[in-house]
Amino acid sequence: MFPTCSCWVYDDEEEWFRSIFVNSKKEEAIQNQYEFFVQRMGGPPLYSQRKGHLALIGRHRPFPLTHQAAERWLHHMEKALENTPDIDADSKVKMMNFFRHTAFFLVAGDELKNQKQQAPCKYKNGGCKSAAP
């Protein structure tokens, strides 16, 4: 059982956060998250079979991923974990660590996007583009 939920799409308290998801389809967003987490946490590569490389920074490119947005996203994921009793306490800590790490990895990626991309990639074959996760 994975803590995929659409609560962030319907954030009743923070309109600014909900507006980030204004063009998202709830069912699709849940499916994407579900397949991504199954794959990223060691299960079968459901996400890549359907959509290719994980490329999280690139896929979040259209959205404003500020520190504040990351904290709000993490708040929702924490709530989702709390509401998922099948996951043991140790796994919850590991998952929250992974979420926090990745959320701020995305914030850093978003900040780079705003730097007008003046400096071209120094690697011959565009090595920067293939960054994980």
Ligand code: HEM
């Ligand atoms: C930092 C705050 C974040 C915000 C505001 C955010 C926002 C969004 C939005 C608006 C979408 C499009 C929804 C859809 O239609 O699927 C999306 C997609 C997605 N997000 Fe995030 N996200 C955040 C962090 C994360 C993190 C930390 C992860 C993983 C640990 C993640 C994983 C995904 C995945 C797998 C998709 C589907 C991408 C696709 O296949 O198009 N997101 N996110």
